[in-house]
Amino acid sequence: MIATRDTALDSAIGKARSRLLPFLVLMYVLAFIDRANVGFAKSVLQADTGLSDVAFAFGAGVFFVGYAIFEVPSNLLMYRFGARVWMSRIMVTWGIVSACTALVHDATSFYALRVLLGIAEAGFFPGIILFLSSWFPAKTRSQTMGAFYFGFPLALLLGSPVSGLLLDASNPFGLHPWQWLFVVEGLVASVVGVIAYFYLTDRPADARWLNDSQRHALSSALRNEDALKLAHGPSSVLAALRDPRVLFCSFIYFTVQISVYGVVFYLPTRIAGLTGGHVGTKVGLITAIPWIAAIAGTFVITRIADRVGHHRTFAAAMLTLAALGIAASAMTASLTLAVIAFCVAAVGFVSVQPLFWTLPTGYLGGAAAAGGIALINSIGNLGGFVAPNLKGLAERVVGSPEAGMLSLAVVGLIGAALLLAFKSASTQSAGSIDIDSTAALGEQRPSH
Template sequence: MSTPVTASADALHRAATRKAMLRLIPLMCLIYLLSYLDRTNVSIAKSQLAIDLGLSAAAYGFGAGIFFLSYALLEVPSNLAAHRFGPRRWIVRIAITWGALSAAMMFVRGETSFYVMRMLLGAAEAGLFPALMYMITLWFAQEDRSIAVGWVYTAPALALLIGNPVGGALMQLDGSFGLHGWQWMFLAEGVPSILVGVLLWFKLPERPHDARWLSKQEADLLTARAVSSGTGGGHDASRITLAMLKQALLKPFVTLIGAIYFFNQIAFIGLIFFTPAIVQQMHVKTPLLVGALSSAIGVGSVIGVLGVPRIQRWLQRDCLLLGLLTFGLIAGSVLFLLVPTLVVRIALLAILAFFGKGVLTLYWTIAMGRMQGFGAAAGLAFINMLGLIGAFVGPYAYGLAESATGKASSGFFVAILASVLGLVLVPLLPAALRRADAEASQSQRTSARVMTADSPVV
């Protein structure tokens, strides 16, 4: 008798999930795309900032990376605020403040102001990505989250694809109305973030029951299956204690995923910020052509974030796939250093982006299936915080390598070392995940016994 009912519920849930994907994911992608443009557009301005402001490679690398340091320090508190006030309100606040600060980057005058503005930009944007991930845990069942995360990750991939060519084109405005090209770029790419932030206030529902385009039955199903995936429960945000925070953050699998992510970000974020410089040192002269060739990392990133979730579903061995993708970063970096041909090197940039960006979807889908409520908000933010610290270290280490050798491609030695350290940690992850799953099963059995004991005898 229950089979037709279950089949009907499954069909309705699939339809509601498709509807939510079509309504929510484009908005999430748009705001994340703009955030990525505003945090990475400085890469295309590197050479002109050196000429106009006297920034050395090390100073540029430190300034590029310090964005992620302030972002990291405020990541957990920011996402707890998203849990307390609601992700929609917090995402809107983030978008408007970072858009204004991104546009204000046009007033940078030297090293100190460059560092200060990058730190403020990171502080303003802190919490955006984990707030988006937290929303996914409120809307989608576990089996749908890898696809949702993959689509969200297309946003930074597209930002890398279009950002460098668009930035290169804006740099061509150098001298118009007395402004440098990089000033035009910061202004033109900051203002849209403010406008989209206002749009999200009216168009982004927080939870399924807030969406006018869902029926009550559809909203009930989406919420129930998100809860049954281990994310719907949790603590009242007004009653969060230090013990609860420690419990959420100090799980071995959370620490391990964060540590592997840390090393990945050293390698990949450093590459993002130094790719235009690497391309320029391959005897490519004009900003527009540098931007166009640098977009190879965008091509690889798009293929990676769309392809890896599908490989994950087919392979169904997350830790093995994580190890293979991390090894791919090592092999691609070594090949780049060994092969001098321009065409091959541009192709290798795309391949490295496939590995470096595609692997990111794995971290979040592995983690989200083992977190709930407050634990999801705090744990996802903690993982992202560790990754952001790596994103600070990466550009700075790449900058130091270039300053020491005079070659931007020397940063690949940093990428190789960081990826090797990450690969060493991957074999430790399966045991930590088994432990988390066993603890979750034990907790469910205990809860079931308590409920049975408390049930009245009829």
């Protein structure tokens, strides 16, 4: 009986992974391309609109203000209406707003559309994390999230040369190349959003593409895990929002995102400066190299972490690696050494993220998971607002172009220290479970 049940559960997980993950990765790729393409358009956008470096940095980062404010409400609405409806709504609206960035003509319009883009996309990423936790048991969740995170480097691997090609276009339909970039990439996201409404399935119990035994085995395993989480973690949205572990995770994720966006926003410009050219096809191809390294590194590291355990320690090591790579990228005038440094940084800050998410998803369940995951992501993503402004501030105060990237590296080291301190912080409340060993949840057998 147990062998039959385990077989049904394993086959259900395999079928869910093969059906859902490729589409979720596609959604993530499009989300990140629409979020980061402003970095590729930076030079030509500034030249055509007269935006200063300070105005661009503020506009690039202000996206995260609207995103953070609406993150928790959006994720609670997804919990209420389901991923199929809400993810479709998010993608359609953010695609339209992203395409409208082609209408930017001054700083005010740039700020307004970046804020609207953040509001439209709010809830997407925590919604995906919540969706994955409602489909995949803890014993498989780390590798599953690692596979989903391939969308991040893939977005930059594919988005870099595609954005470069679009910027090299010769005024299609009378548009400037940077306008064409926003229109094409935005409308593609809206089309995929419409498809998402018909393709996604909210929960295993609704999956017609699973047989009866598979639906029952997967639903039972997830239901038992959720009951265990609610018994040892916050049981309501308000409890989750006040939980010290959630707040601690939020600050950690904040430092991670500063590292991420400090590189994402400025990698194309940095490579262009070292090659003596503009941000086009050549730079797009070169900047794809670190994301290839990130895919390979994340694949290997998440599997080693699952086999050995100690996801928190692995996460701290990867964030340290990211900080060292960021610092090294600022200290060399060699294109080859800079690309190697960016490869090291990319492996670090991409692989740390699926490792990090095993911590909060290990003890948050139900509505508490919807609120807690959204809060962590909303506070964390404010790092995307802080990163370009912190970099610019450090450069102005110190009077050195290297100071900006070095300041981001210091933040990464602070985040690594917080990860190492997280275990003691997470055990302060009575009855808390060891969230550095989430596989224990996956070992719980469904009861009948």
